[in-house]
Amino acid sequence: MKTLELKGSLRTDLGKKATKALRRAELVPCELYGGEENIHFSVQEKDLKKLLFTPEVYIVKFDVEGKVFTSVMREVQYHPVTDKPLHVDFFQVTEDKAFEVEVPIKVEGFAVGVQSGGKLAVNLRKLKVKALMKDLPEALPINVTELGLGKSIQVGALNYENLELLNAKNAVVVQVKLTRAARAAAMAAQGK
Secondary structure, three states: OEEEEEEEEEOOOOOHHHHHHHHHOOEEEEEEEOOOOOEEEEEEHHHHHHHHOOOOOEEEEEEEOOEEEEEEEEEEEEOOOOOOEEEEEEEEOOOOOOEEEEEEEEEEOOOHHHHOOOEEEEOOOEEEEEEOHHHOOOOEEEEOOOOOOOOEEEHHHOOOOOOEEOOOOOOEEEEEEOOHHHHHHHHHHHOO
């Protein structure tokens, strides 16, 4: 799993007025929870861009006025018009305690159904997993080579070592949908 290091400044004023002043100074108010106490701090908006605008998941190491905290990003609130981050929540993690995080999937192979004229649809781009920090992969590989027309792979059919999948077992991750051309070819093959 990739690691990103950021510097933050502790916040003492938590009101609306102080938060607006932070945003005008191009700082993003953040909160770190999951440890002994919640920590309120701010980070430069430009420093957060690599973390916010990527499909990858990072372990974030914060240096907040000399103290270093290891965390994962939990939630981001964006401005509805400008898409600027308004607030970011982080969850503190440790090496010895399992935690939940969403990990992106990586589709591998060329599906048999796609070769027959179908269309591969990826319904879930990330899967929620629970694991120790050392066991977290950068992506979850899903091999679709044997996937035929109209077939799908559900969360319950996936299994990864040292990871617990938390999505619903019947949630469809990837599927090969029938296209009109594939349906017409199948009808012609049946002689209808």
